[in-house]
Amino acid sequence: MKRKASIATAAVFLAVLFGFSLLHLALPDREVSRSERRRLAQLPPLSSGFSDKLEEYMLDQFPLREQLRTVNSLVRLYGLGQADIHGIYLQGGGAFRMDGPLQEKQVRHAAAVLFRRAGEIFPVASVALCHRTG
Amino acid sequence: MRPAAVQHALLLLLVTLGFVLFRAESLQACGQTLRAMFGGAPLWDADALYALRSFAGVLLLGAVGATRLPKWLWKRLEPHPVSAVLGPVLTGLLLLAATAALVDGSFNPFLYFRF
Secondary structure, eight states: OHHHHHHHHHHHHHHHHHHHHHHHHHSOOOSEETTTTEEOOOOOOSSTTHHHHHHHHHHHTOTTHHHHHHHHHHIIIIISOOSOBTTEEEETTEEEEOOOOOOHHHHHHHHHHHHHHHHHHOHHHHHHHHHHHO | OOOHHHHHHHHHHHHHHHHHHHHOSSHHHHHHHHHIIIIISOSOOHHHHHHHHHTHHHHHHHHHHTSSHHHHHHHHHTTSTTHHHHHHHHHHHHHHHHHHHHHTTSSOTTGGGGO
């Protein structure tokens, strides 16, 4: 019984190890990841920095990457009780990213620039607008 | 001979310090982290508390997994015939979960490339 279980464990391990290698060879490389909204790394040419680029390529083109990312999110959210996944929070049926604190200085600066531009185009109206919003 | 508890604490301290060196992107980043660990940063802040709460599950699992408890539990289960199925299945699921975590890129699988 124990021997059979050991063989089964080894078989599972080998199946995962070689299964993913074979799947990588069998499945075509993907161009983009829709869920991440970005281009995926492609097989790099042999040049300087090859090992770094190869690392990105192997990670981006891992077989069943999308499905495994889903598995990881489920394990972390529901198995380990993590509050967010890469800064994305689930709340009331939606997924949200938390923004940094409001930088009032930057908002004021942006508003000032906007009003100056508006003033160049509509001199009278902008004065009224500035007056009203302070 | 030092008491076992002191030895244990020393080992954990060395592992923690060693892992900073291992994990740091550059020597500069390593220095910054070490400085922060030895009084260069507040003991905790809102971010730290949030991270501690969010990662409590994985930390707890890791801490329990580092003890003899899982082995003891498994030894008790092993005579039961169901263990012959449960062993390979659980190992496979754990391997899949670990692979998924690596693929999601939260941890660099080719850590050794940095040396």
